[in-house]
Amino acid sequence: MEPGWDNSRRTLVPISTVKRLSLYLRLVEELAHTGQMTVSSSQLARGLSLTDAQVRKDLGYFGQLGRPGVGYAIADLAEKLREILGTNRISHVAVVGVGSLGRALLRYRGFETKGFHIAAAFDVSVSKVGRRFNGVVIHHLDDLPMVARRDEILLAILAVPADQAQSAAEIMCDSGIRGILNFAPVRLVVPEHVAVVPVDLAVQLEQLNFLIKSPLRAPRRRRT
Amino acid sequence: MEPGWDNSRRTLVPISTVKRLSLYLRLVEELAHTGQMTVSSSQLARGLSLTDAQVRKDLGYFGQLGRPGVGYAIADLAEKLREILGTNRISHVAVVGVGSLGRALLRYRGFETKGFHIAAAFDVSVSKVGRRFNGVVIHHLDDLPMVARRDEILLAILAVPADQAQSAAEIMCDSGIRGILNFAPVRLVVPEHVAVVPVDLAVQLEQLNFLIKSPLRAPRRRRT
DNA sequence: AACTGTGAAGCCATTCACAGCT
Protein backbone atom coordinates (compact mmCIF):
# COMPACT_ATOMS: atom_id res chain seq x y z
CA MET A 1 0.00 0.00 0.00
CA GLU A 2 1.35 3.39 -0.92
CA PRO A 3 1.35 6.14 1.63
CA GLY A 4 0.51 9.53 0.32
CA TRP A 5 -2.28 8.38 -1.88
CA ASP A 6 -5.84 8.07 -0.87
CA ASN A 7 -5.85 4.34 -1.16
CA SER A 8 -9.57 3.90 -1.14
CA ARG A 9 -9.59 5.24 -4.70
CA ARG A 10 -7.83 2.95 -7.12
CA THR A 11 -7.90 2.97 -10.85
CA LEU A 12 -8.14 0.16 -13.37
CA VAL A 13 -4.54 0.89 -14.15
CA PRO A 14 -1.79 0.29 -11.57
CA ILE A 15 -1.16 3.31 -9.41
CA SER A 16 2.49 3.08 -10.30
CA THR A 17 1.65 3.40 -13.98
CA VAL A 18 -0.38 6.51 -13.30
CA LYS A 19 2.59 8.07 -11.58
CA ARG A 20 4.69 7.54 -14.68
CA LEU A 21 2.17 8.87 -17.14
CA SER A 22 3.05 12.50 -16.66
CA LEU A 23 6.72 11.64 -16.95
CA TYR A 24 6.07 10.05 -20.33
CA LEU A 25 4.19 13.13 -21.42
CA ARG A 26 6.96 15.43 -20.35
CA LEU A 27 9.55 13.44 -22.25
CA VAL A 28 7.40 13.04 -25.33
CA GLU A 29 6.76 16.78 -25.41
CA GLU A 30 10.49 17.39 -25.27
CA LEU A 31 11.03 14.98 -28.13
CA ALA A 32 8.36 16.74 -30.17
CA HIS A 33 10.62 19.80 -30.29
CA THR A 34 13.45 17.80 -31.81
CA GLY A 35 11.53 17.10 -34.99
CA GLN A 36 11.68 13.36 -34.44
CA MET A 37 8.48 11.71 -35.65
CA THR A 38 8.45 8.42 -33.76
CA VAL A 39 9.95 7.04 -30.60
CA SER A 40 10.51 3.47 -29.45
CA SER A 41 9.77 2.03 -26.04
CA SER A 42 13.48 1.64 -25.42
CA GLN A 43 14.20 5.28 -26.17
CA LEU A 44 11.49 6.33 -23.76
CA ALA A 45 12.81 3.84 -21.22
CA ARG A 46 16.31 5.24 -21.46
CA GLY A 47 15.08 8.77 -20.95
CA LEU A 48 13.25 7.86 -17.76
CA SER A 49 15.46 5.10 -16.35
CA LEU A 50 12.89 2.41 -16.88
CA THR A 51 12.85 -0.82 -18.88
CA ASP A 52 11.42 -0.96 -22.37
CA ALA A 53 9.01 -3.68 -21.30
CA GLN A 54 7.59 -1.46 -18.64
CA VAL A 55 7.02 1.39 -21.05
CA ARG A 56 5.13 -0.94 -23.38
CA LYS A 57 3.07 -2.36 -20.51
CA ASP A 58 2.20 1.09 -19.24
CA LEU A 59 1.16 2.42 -22.61
CA GLY A 60 -0.57 -0.84 -23.40
CA TYR A 61 -3.17 -0.18 -20.73
CA PHE A 62 -4.59 2.52 -22.95
CA GLY A 63 -4.88 0.62 -26.20
CA GLN A 64 -2.63 -0.17 -29.11
CA LEU A 65 -0.73 3.05 -29.30
CA GLY A 66 2.37 1.93 -31.16
CA ARG A 67 3.20 0.29 -34.46
CA PRO A 68 5.42 -2.82 -34.43
CA GLY A 69 8.65 -2.25 -36.26
CA VAL A 70 8.23 1.50 -36.02
CA GLY A 71 7.47 2.72 -32.52
CA TYR A 72 5.06 5.34 -31.23
CA ALA A 73 4.07 8.38 -33.28
CA ILE A 74 5.24 11.24 -31.11
CA ALA A 75 2.45 13.70 -31.82
CA ASP A 76 -0.26 11.08 -31.41
CA LEU A 77 1.27 9.73 -28.24
CA ALA A 78 1.47 13.19 -26.71
CA GLU A 79 -2.13 13.87 -27.59
CA LYS A 80 -3.25 10.53 -26.22
CA LEU A 81 -1.36 11.07 -22.98
CA ARG A 82 -2.87 14.51 -22.55
CA GLU A 83 -6.26 12.95 -23.09
CA ILE A 84 -5.60 10.22 -20.55
CA LEU A 85 -4.34 12.71 -18.00
CA GLY A 86 -7.19 15.06 -18.77
CA THR A 87 -4.87 17.93 -19.60
CA ASN A 88 -6.10 18.35 -23.16
CA ARG A 89 -8.72 20.64 -21.67
CA ILE A 90 -7.87 23.37 -19.22
CA SER A 91 -8.60 22.54 -15.59
CA HIS A 92 -9.40 25.27 -13.14
CA VAL A 93 -7.53 25.21 -9.88
CA ALA A 94 -8.03 27.08 -6.62
CA VAL A 95 -5.21 28.03 -4.29
CA VAL A 96 -6.40 27.98 -0.70
CA GLY A 97 -4.15 29.90 1.66
CA VAL A 98 -2.24 32.94 0.43
CA GLY A 99 0.75 32.83 2.73
CA SER A 100 4.26 32.69 1.36
CA LEU A 101 3.80 29.26 -0.11
CA GLY A 102 0.45 30.14 -1.61
CA ARG A 103 1.93 33.25 -3.20
CA ALA A 104 4.82 31.26 -4.63
CA LEU A 105 2.33 28.85 -6.15
CA LEU A 106 0.30 31.72 -7.58
CA ARG A 107 3.44 32.94 -9.27
CA TYR A 108 4.55 29.52 -10.48
CA ARG A 109 4.51 29.46 -14.26
CA GLY A 110 4.72 25.70 -14.64
CA PHE A 111 1.00 25.17 -14.22
CA GLU A 112 -0.44 27.08 -17.15
CA THR A 113 1.73 25.32 -19.71
CA LYS A 114 0.44 21.99 -18.41
CA GLY A 115 -3.21 22.89 -18.82
CA PHE A 116 -3.90 24.13 -15.30
CA HIS A 117 -5.35 27.57 -14.78
CA ILE A 118 -5.34 29.08 -11.33
CA ALA A 119 -8.80 30.55 -11.37
CA ALA A 120 -9.02 31.90 -7.84
CA ALA A 121 -7.31 32.17 -4.48
CA PHE A 122 -8.82 32.03 -1.01
CA ASP A 123 -7.78 33.15 2.43
CA VAL A 124 -9.36 34.14 5.72
CA SER A 125 -7.30 37.27 6.34
CA VAL A 126 -9.34 40.44 5.86
CA SER A 127 -6.25 42.29 4.70
CA LYS A 128 -5.83 39.92 1.76
CA VAL A 129 -9.42 39.28 0.73
CA GLY A 130 -10.56 41.44 -2.17
CA ARG A 131 -7.05 42.13 -3.36
CA ARG A 132 -5.36 40.49 -6.31
CA PHE A 133 -2.10 38.64 -6.46
CA ASN A 134 -0.44 38.00 -9.79
CA GLY A 135 -3.75 38.71 -11.47
CA VAL A 136 -5.69 36.25 -9.34
CA VAL A 137 -8.49 37.55 -7.13
CA ILE A 138 -8.29 36.60 -3.47
CA HIS A 139 -11.69 35.64 -2.08
CA HIS A 140 -12.71 34.87 1.46
CA LEU A 141 -12.62 31.16 2.19
CA ASP A 142 -16.35 31.29 2.93
CA ASP A 143 -16.96 32.15 -0.71
CA LEU A 144 -15.23 29.00 -1.94
CA PRO A 145 -18.47 27.01 -2.40
CA MET A 146 -19.96 29.73 -4.55
CA VAL A 147 -16.87 30.52 -6.61
CA ALA A 148 -15.86 26.89 -7.09
CA ARG A 149 -19.24 26.03 -8.52
CA ARG A 150 -19.46 29.17 -10.62
CA ASP A 151 -15.98 28.75 -12.10
CA GLU A 152 -16.10 24.96 -12.31
CA ILE A 153 -13.11 24.44 -10.06
CA LEU A 154 -12.52 20.76 -9.31
CA LEU A 155 -8.93 20.89 -8.10
CA ALA A 156 -7.49 22.79 -5.19
CA ILE A 157 -4.07 23.38 -3.73
CA LEU A 158 -4.15 23.53 0.04
CA ALA A 159 -1.46 25.79 1.47
CA VAL A 160 -2.73 26.84 4.88
CA PRO A 161 -1.14 26.23 8.30
CA ALA A 162 -1.48 22.69 9.64
CA ASP A 163 -4.07 23.56 12.26
CA GLN A 164 -6.43 25.04 9.70
CA ALA A 165 -5.98 22.36 7.06
CA GLN A 166 -8.72 19.95 8.06
CA SER A 167 -11.41 22.59 8.38
CA ALA A 168 -10.38 24.17 5.08
CA ALA A 169 -10.48 20.73 3.49
CA GLU A 170 -14.00 20.23 4.70
CA ILE A 171 -15.12 23.48 3.11
CA MET A 172 -13.39 22.37 -0.08
CA CYS A 173 -15.17 19.03 -0.09
CA ASP A 174 -18.50 20.80 0.40
CA SER A 175 -17.70 22.99 -2.59
CA GLY A 176 -17.54 20.25 -5.16
CA ILE A 177 -13.74 20.04 -5.10
CA ARG A 178 -12.71 16.55 -6.21
CA GLY A 179 -8.95 16.62 -5.80
CA ILE A 180 -6.68 18.25 -3.24
CA LEU A 181 -2.93 18.80 -3.48
CA ASN A 182 -2.13 19.05 0.20
CA PHE A 183 0.92 20.98 1.36
CA ALA A 184 -0.13 20.98 5.01
CA PRO A 185 1.72 18.44 7.16
CA VAL A 186 -1.50 16.75 8.16
CA ARG A 187 -3.35 13.68 7.00
CA LEU A 188 -6.69 14.96 5.74
CA VAL A 189 -9.89 13.08 6.38
CA VAL A 190 -12.08 13.47 3.31
CA PRO A 191 -15.10 11.72 1.78
CA GLU A 192 -14.73 8.74 -0.55
CA HIS A 193 -15.07 10.74 -3.74
CA VAL A 194 -12.29 13.23 -3.04
CA ALA A 195 -8.68 12.38 -3.89
CA VAL A 196 -5.79 13.75 -1.90
CA VAL A 197 -2.15 13.88 -2.94
CA PRO A 198 0.06 15.01 -0.08
CA VAL A 199 3.18 17.08 -0.63
CA ASP A 200 4.82 17.30 2.74
CA LEU A 201 8.14 19.03 2.25
CA ALA A 202 9.60 18.10 5.62
CA VAL A 203 8.66 14.47 5.07
CA GLN A 204 10.46 14.43 1.76
CA LEU A 205 13.56 15.90 3.34
CA GLU A 206 13.42 13.25 6.04
CA GLN A 207 13.28 10.57 3.40
CA LEU A 208 16.30 12.05 1.64
CA ASN A 209 18.11 12.18 4.91
CA PHE A 210 17.43 8.51 5.48
CA LEU A 211 18.53 7.59 1.98
CA ILE A 212 21.88 9.28 2.28
CA LYS A 213 22.63 7.93 5.73
CA SER A 214 21.58 4.31 5.52
CA PRO A 215 23.43 1.29 4.19
CA LEU A 216 22.49 0.26 0.70
CA ARG A 217 21.00 -2.79 -0.85
CA ALA A 218 22.68 -4.06 -4.00
CA PRO A 219 21.44 -2.11 -7.01
CA ARG A 220 18.85 -3.96 -9.01
CA ARG A 221 20.02 -5.33 -12.31
CA ARG A 222 18.68 -3.47 -15.28
CA ARG A 223 18.64 -4.51 -18.88
CA THR A 224 20.58 -2.41 -21.36
CA MET B 1 10.03 0.32 -9.91
CA GLU B 2 9.09 3.64 -8.42
CA PRO B 3 9.48 6.76 -10.47
CA GLY B 4 10.77 9.70 -8.62
CA TRP B 5 13.35 7.85 -6.64
CA ASP B 6 16.85 7.26 -7.67
CA ASN B 7 16.39 3.53 -7.98
CA SER B 8 20.04 2.69 -8.13
CA ARG B 9 20.21 3.40 -4.41
CA ARG B 10 18.16 0.96 -2.40
CA THR B 11 18.16 0.41 1.28
CA LEU B 12 18.03 -2.79 3.29
CA VAL B 13 14.50 -1.82 4.18
CA PRO B 14 11.75 -1.65 1.56
CA ILE B 15 11.47 1.76 -0.05
CA SER B 16 7.80 1.78 0.81
CA THR B 17 8.63 1.36 4.47
CA VAL B 18 11.01 4.30 4.33
CA LYS B 19 8.27 6.46 2.92
CA ARG B 20 6.07 5.64 5.89
CA LEU B 21 8.70 6.23 8.53
CA SER B 22 8.22 9.98 8.69
CA LEU B 23 4.48 9.50 8.86
CA TYR B 24 4.89 7.27 11.89
CA LEU B 25 7.10 9.87 13.50
CA ARG B 26 4.61 12.64 12.86
CA LEU B 27 1.78 10.64 14.39
CA VAL B 28 3.83 9.48 17.35
CA GLU B 29 4.88 13.06 18.08
CA GLU B 30 1.25 14.10 18.07
CA LEU B 31 0.40 11.30 20.47
CA ALA B 32 3.22 12.36 22.76
CA HIS B 33 1.32 15.59 23.42
CA THR B 34 -1.75 13.69 24.57
CA GLY B 35 0.01 12.21 27.58
CA GLN B 36 -0.55 8.67 26.39
CA MET B 37 2.45 6.50 27.29
CA THR B 38 2.14 3.61 24.86
CA VAL B 39 0.54 2.97 21.50
CA SER B 40 -0.41 -0.26 19.77
CA SER B 41 0.22 -1.16 16.18
CA SER B 42 -3.49 -1.03 15.50
CA GLN B 43 -3.81 2.49 16.87
CA LEU B 44 -0.96 3.63 14.66
CA ALA B 45 -2.51 1.80 11.75
CA ARG B 46 -5.83 3.50 12.25
CA GLY B 47 -4.24 6.92 12.34
CA LEU B 48 -2.45 6.36 9.04
CA SER B 49 -4.94 4.15 7.20
CA LEU B 50 -2.68 1.14 7.21
CA THR B 51 -3.03 -2.35 8.64
CA ASP B 52 -1.69 -3.27 12.04
CA ALA B 53 0.43 -6.01 10.50
CA GLN B 54 2.12 -3.53 8.26
CA VAL B 55 2.96 -1.23 11.12
CA ARG B 56 4.55 -4.12 12.99
CA LYS B 57 6.48 -5.25 9.91
CA ASP B 58 7.74 -1.75 9.26
CA LEU B 59 8.88 -1.14 12.81
CA GLY B 60 10.21 -4.68 13.01
CA TYR B 61 12.90 -3.86 10.48
CA PHE B 62 14.59 -1.76 13.12
CA GLY B 63 14.64 -4.21 15.99
CA GLN B 64 12.26 -5.20 18.73
CA LEU B 65 10.73 -1.87 19.50
CA GLY B 66 7.51 -2.95 21.15
CA ARG B 67 6.46 -5.03 24.13
CA PRO B 68 3.95 -7.82 23.60
CA GLY B 69 0.75 -7.23 25.49
CA VAL B 70 1.57 -3.56 25.90
CA GLY B 71 2.51 -1.85 22.66
CA TYR B 72 5.21 0.67 21.82
CA ALA B 73 6.49 3.19 24.35
CA ILE B 74 5.68 6.48 22.70
CA ALA B 75 8.72 8.46 23.81
CA ASP B 76 11.14 5.66 22.95
CA LEU B 77 9.52 5.06 19.59
CA ALA B 78 9.72 8.73 18.68
CA GLU B 79 13.36 8.84 19.64
CA LYS B 80 14.12 5.67 17.72
CA LEU B 81 12.35 6.97 14.63
CA ARG B 82 14.24 10.25 14.78
CA GLU B 83 17.43 8.24 15.05
CA ILE B 84 16.52 6.09 12.06
CA LEU B 85 15.58 9.11 10.00
CA GLY B 86 18.67 10.95 11.14
CA THR B 87 16.68 13.87 12.45
CA ASN B 88 17.91 13.54 16.01
CA ARG B 89 20.80 15.71 14.91
CA ILE B 90 20.33 18.91 12.96
CA SER B 91 20.99 18.63 9.24
CA HIS B 92 22.13 21.62 7.28
CA VAL B 93 20.30 22.35 4.06
CA ALA B 94 21.05 24.68 1.16
CA VAL B 95 18.39 26.34 -0.93
CA VAL B 96 19.61 26.76 -4.50
CA GLY B 97 17.61 29.31 -6.46
CA VAL B 98 16.06 32.30 -4.72
CA GLY B 99 13.09 32.92 -6.98
CA SER B 100 9.58 32.99 -5.62
CA LEU B 101 9.62 29.31 -4.76
CA GLY B 102 13.06 29.52 -3.16
CA ARG B 103 11.92 32.46 -1.05
CA ALA B 104 8.80 30.61 0.03
CA LEU B 105 10.98 27.71 1.11
CA LEU B 106 13.32 30.03 2.98
CA ARG B 107 10.30 31.29 4.89
CA TYR B 108 8.80 27.88 5.51
CA ARG B 109 8.77 27.16 9.22
CA GLY B 110 8.13 23.44 8.92
CA PHE B 111 11.78 22.55 8.41
CA GLU B 112 13.40 23.76 11.62
CA THR B 113 10.99 21.84 13.83
CA LYS B 114 11.92 18.67 11.99
CA GLY B 115 15.64 19.05 12.51
CA PHE B 116 16.52 20.78 9.25
CA HIS B 117 18.36 24.07 9.32
CA ILE B 118 18.57 26.13 6.18
CA ALA B 119 22.17 27.18 6.42
CA ALA B 120 22.60 29.08 3.17
CA ALA B 121 20.96 30.11 -0.07
CA PHE B 122 22.48 30.38 -3.53
CA ASP B 123 21.60 32.20 -6.71
CA VAL B 124 23.32 33.56 -9.80
CA SER B 125 21.64 36.97 -9.85
CA VAL B 126 24.04 39.74 -8.83
CA SER B 127 21.19 41.73 -7.35
CA LYS B 128 20.46 38.92 -4.88
CA VAL B 129 23.94 37.73 -4.00
CA GLY B 130 25.28 39.20 -0.78
CA ARG B 131 21.86 40.06 0.56
CA ARG B 132 19.96 38.17 3.19
CA PHE B 133 16.51 36.71 3.05
CA ASN B 134 14.76 35.72 6.22
CA GLY B 135 18.11 35.75 7.96
CA VAL B 136 19.77 33.46 5.44
CA VAL B 137 22.74 34.79 3.46
CA ILE B 138 22.45 34.49 -0.32
CA HIS B 139 25.74 33.40 -1.88
CA HIS B 140 26.70 33.15 -5.51
CA LEU B 141 26.18 29.66 -6.87
CA ASP B 142 29.91 29.47 -7.60
CA ASP B 143 30.58 29.61 -3.87
CA LEU B 144 28.48 26.52 -3.20
CA PRO B 145 31.46 24.13 -3.10
CA MET B 146 33.25 26.25 -0.54
CA VAL B 147 30.25 27.02 1.65
CA ALA B 148 28.82 23.51 1.51
CA ARG B 149 32.06 22.02 2.75
CA ARG B 150 32.62 24.71 5.35
CA ASP B 151 29.10 24.45 6.79
CA GLU B 152 28.76 20.69 6.34
CA ILE B 153 25.75 20.92 4.07
CA LEU B 154 24.75 17.51 2.70
CA LEU B 155 21.22 18.26 1.56
CA ALA B 156 20.03 20.79 -0.97
CA ILE B 157 16.72 22.02 -2.27
CA LEU B 158 16.86 22.80 -5.97
CA ALA B 159 14.45 25.56 -6.96
CA VAL B 160 15.88 27.04 -10.15
CA PRO B 161 14.27 27.23 -13.60
CA ALA B 162 14.19 23.96 -15.53
CA ASP B 163 16.90 24.97 -17.99
CA GLN B 164 19.39 25.67 -15.24
CA ALA B 165 18.61 22.68 -13.10
CA GLN B 166 21.05 20.16 -14.53
CA SER B 167 24.04 22.48 -14.42
CA ALA B 168 23.17 23.58 -10.90
CA ALA B 169 22.85 19.93 -9.91
CA GLU B 170 26.32 19.24 -11.22
CA ILE B 171 27.78 22.00 -9.10
CA MET B 172 25.90 20.58 -6.15
CA CYS B 173 27.28 17.10 -6.71
CA ASP B 174 30.79 18.53 -6.93
CA SER B 175 30.24 20.25 -3.61
CA GLY B 176 29.71 17.14 -1.54
CA ILE B 177 25.92 17.38 -1.58
CA ARG B 178 24.49 13.89 -1.06
CA GLY B 179 20.77 14.47 -1.45
CA ILE B 180 18.72 16.79 -3.66
CA LEU B 181 15.07 17.71 -3.29
CA ASN B 182 14.33 18.68 -6.86
CA PHE B 183 11.55 21.14 -7.65
CA ALA B 184 12.61 21.65 -11.26
CA PRO B 185 10.49 19.75 -13.79
CA VAL B 186 13.50 17.87 -15.11
CA ARG B 187 14.99 14.46 -14.47
CA LEU B 188 18.43 15.11 -13.06
CA VAL B 189 21.40 13.02 -14.07
CA VAL B 190 23.59 12.61 -11.00
CA PRO B 191 26.37 10.28 -9.82
CA GLU B 192 25.62 7.02 -8.04
CA HIS B 193 26.18 8.36 -4.56
CA VAL B 194 23.72 11.24 -4.78
CA ALA B 195 20.03 10.67 -4.04
CA VAL B 196 17.33 12.71 -5.74
CA VAL B 197 13.72 13.08 -4.67
CA PRO B 198 11.69 14.96 -7.27
CA VAL B 199 8.82 17.24 -6.34
CA ASP B 200 7.24 18.23 -9.62
CA LEU B 201 4.16 20.22 -8.79
CA ALA B 202 2.62 20.07 -12.26
CA VAL B 203 3.13 16.31 -12.35
CA GLN B 204 1.32 15.91 -9.07
CA LEU B 205 -1.58 17.98 -10.33
CA GLU B 206 -1.73 15.84 -13.45
CA GLN B 207 -1.90 12.75 -11.31
CA LEU B 208 -4.74 14.24 -9.29
CA ASN B 209 -6.51 15.14 -12.48
CA PHE B 210 -6.25 11.56 -13.65
CA LEU B 211 -7.47 10.18 -10.35
CA ILE B 212 -10.61 12.29 -10.33
CA LYS B 213 -11.50 11.62 -13.93
CA SER B 214 -10.88 7.93 -14.31
CA PRO B 215 -13.06 4.97 -13.48
CA LEU B 216 -12.24 3.27 -10.21
CA ARG B 217 -11.12 -0.16 -9.21
CA ALA B 218 -12.93 -1.71 -6.27
CA PRO B 219 -11.43 -0.45 -3.04
CA ARG B 220 -9.12 -2.92 -1.41
CA ARG B 221 -10.51 -4.64 1.63
CA ARG B 222 -9.04 -3.47 4.86
CA ARG B 223 -9.12 -5.22 8.17
CA THR B 224 -10.87 -3.49 11.05
C1' DA C 1 15.21 -6.24 -39.03
C1' DA C 2 12.92 -3.52 -35.89
C1' DC C 3 9.64 -3.11 -32.78
C1' DT C 4 5.10 -3.72 -30.35
C1' DG C 5 1.83 -6.26 -27.36
C1' DT C 6 1.27 -9.68 -24.02
C1' DG C 7 1.06 -14.17 -21.52
C1' DA C 8 4.09 -16.23 -18.04
C1' DA C 9 7.60 -15.96 -14.60
C1' DG C 10 9.77 -13.66 -11.02
C1' DC C 11 10.09 -10.46 -7.41
C1' DC C 12 8.82 -7.40 -3.92
C1' DA C 13 5.44 -5.72 -0.64
C1' DT C 14 1.33 -6.54 1.99
C1' DT C 15 -1.60 -9.34 4.60
C1' DC C 16 -2.57 -13.42 7.21
C1' DA C 17 -2.27 -16.13 11.12
C1' DC C 18 -0.31 -17.71 15.02
C1' DA C 19 3.43 -18.80 18.45
C1' DG C 20 5.16 -16.54 22.23
C1' DC C 21 5.72 -12.82 25.58
C1' DT C 22 3.67 -9.74 29.41
Next chain:
DNA sequence: AGCTGTGAATGGCTTCACAGTT
Protein backbone atom coordinates in the same frame (compact mmCIF):
# COMPACT_ATOMS: atom_id res chain seq x y z
C1' DA D 1 -6.44 -11.20 27.36
C1' DG D 2 -3.80 -8.14 24.79
C1' DC D 3 -0.31 -7.41 21.91
C1' DT D 4 4.18 -8.05 19.34
C1' DG D 5 7.23 -10.39 16.03
C1' DT D 6 7.48 -13.18 12.16
C1' DG D 7 7.21 -17.19 8.88
C1' DA D 8 3.94 -18.35 5.21
C1' DA D 9 0.49 -17.07 1.91
C1' DT D 10 -1.21 -13.75 -1.10
C1' DG D 11 -1.36 -10.15 -4.34
C1' DG D 12 0.37 -6.70 -7.43
C1' DC D 13 3.95 -4.82 -10.22
C1' DT D 14 7.96 -5.60 -13.02
C1' DT D 15 10.65 -8.16 -16.09
C1' DC D 16 11.22 -11.83 -19.38
C1' DA D 17 10.69 -13.72 -23.62
C1' DC D 18 8.57 -14.39 -27.78
C1' DA D 19 4.73 -14.53 -31.23
C1' DG D 20 3.09 -11.39 -34.35
C1' DT D 21 3.04 -6.98 -37.14
C1' DT D 22 5.18 -3.56 -40.31
